[in-house]
Amino acid sequence: MAERIDGKAVAAEVIERVKRAADALREKTGTKTGLAVVIVGDDPASQVYVASKGRMAKECGFHSVEHRLPEDASGDELIDLVGRLNDDPSIHGILVQLPLPAHMDAGRVIQTISPEKDVDGFHFINVGKLGTGERETAFVPCTPAGSMLLIERTIGKELSGKTAVVVGRSNIVGKPMANLLLAANATVTIAHSRTPDLAAVCRTADVLVAAVGRPEMVRGDWIKPGAVVIDVGINRIDAPERGEGKTRLVGDVAYGEAEKVASAITPVPGGVGPMTIAMLMANAVTSAYRAAGEQPPSF
Numbered sequence: 001m002a003e004r005i006d007g008k009a010v011a012a013e014v015i016e017r018v019k020r021a022a023d024a025l026r027e028k029t030g031t032k033t034g035l036a037v038v039i040v041g042d043d044p045a046s047q048v049y050v051a052s053k054g055r056m057a058k059e060c061g062f063h064s065v066e067h068r069l070p071e072d073a074s075g076d077e078l079i080d081l082v083g084r085l086n087d088d089p090s091i092h093g094i095l096v097q098l099p100l101p102a103h104m105d106a107g108r109v110i111q112t113i114s115p116e117k118d119v120d121g122f123h124f125i126n127v128g129k130l131g132t133g134e135r136e137t138a139f140v141p142c143t144p145a146g147s148m149l150l151i152e153r154t155i156g157k158e159l160s161g162k163t164a165v166v167v168g169r170s171n172i173v174g175k176p177m178a179n180l181l182l183a184a185n186a187t188v189t190i191a192h193s194r195t196p197d198l199a200a201v202c203r204t205a206d207v208l209v210a211a212v213g214r215p216e217m218v219r220g221d222w223i224k225p226g227a228v229v230i231d232v233g234i235n236r237i238d239a240p241e242r243g244e245g246k247t248r249l250v251g252d253v254a255y256g257e258a259e260k261v262a263s264a265i266t267p268v269p270g271g272v273g274p275m276t277i278a279m280l281m282a283n284a285v286t287s288a289y290r291a292a293g294e295q296p297p298s299f
């Protein structure tokens with residue numbers, strides 16, 4: 001049976017390091033890390049994630065602020081708010097929770113966040129820095145950064161000679177994940193819904209990252225024996241076996257089948273998800289260190 005990679009435990013370790021880093025910075029320079037989270041509308045899952053971010057920021061000793069805009073707010077209102085947060089010296093990290101309502105252009109909004117405060121790592125400047133290996137001053141998107149940390153904890157930092165397949169080509173997960181694996185010297189393939197014989201491509205992977213957003217799409221016989229499997233998917237599906245109207249979370253990988261073939265695998269929930277929030281806190285305190293002209297610790 002595969003090792004179950006415990007994202008909750010690793011995230012808790014990262015959070016402890018963030019707290020110590022935030023305390024040390026405050027003691028040395030008087031800088032209190034400031035994180036602003038902006039949410040537009042009433043998406044229930046987003047409400048939960050934003051609440052956890054606020055809670056975690058407070059737990060880390062940050063100055064934590066949350067801005068809520070109504071579902072029918074205009075893109076310009078949101079951009080004005082981002083502008084004020086860009087200019088606020090008590091704020092080191094700004095995050096606009098996604099998805100935004102359909103009438104807003106998320107891409108346009110993200111590009112108005114100052115790259116130095118873009119703790120999601122979604123701004124073109126940070127995307128470009130990651131792509132060109134300029135990591136010192138970049139922010140790496142939180143889910144890929146957290147996934148990479150789980151891979152490092154499982155098989156080490158050096159992936160020379162290993163093949164990695166990322167299923168999914170989103171700007172938020174698939175593409176940055178591929179860049180991080182490449183930087184670790186893996187031989188990387190990005191596969192997606194139009195890849196012919198996706199199962200065969202997945203079977204070549206020593207490290208398989210599933211980020212497609214389709215419940216349990218990756219089956220046990222898609223996995224190379226001994227592979228490390230990172231499941232980024234968080235899909236809520238009906239669970240009539242738990243009672244009428246009940247649901248449960250599953251990943252993009254059929255866990256019960258995959259754990260019989262892989263050497264290690266992240267569960268859903270409790271795998272990559274908690275790492276996303278932990279790496280956000282790490283990015284926020286990193287931003288505060290940079291703003292104070294101090295060398296940030298590595299997480």
Ligand SMILES: Nc1nc2c(c(=O)[nH]1)N[C@@H](CN(C=O)c1ccc(C(=O)N[C@@H](CCC(=O)O)C(=O)O)cc1)CN2
Pocket residue numbers: 048049095096097098099120142143234249268269270271272273274275276277
């Ligand atoms: N601006 C951003 N928006 C979104 C991001 C992001 O990184 N930046 N990622 C996701 C949502 N997300 C954080 O925002 C997120 C998703 C899931 C989890 C998590 O811990 N999941 C738990 C299960 C939670 C549950 O019970 O529903 C787990 O996997 O164990 C954290 C953060 C989209 N938007």
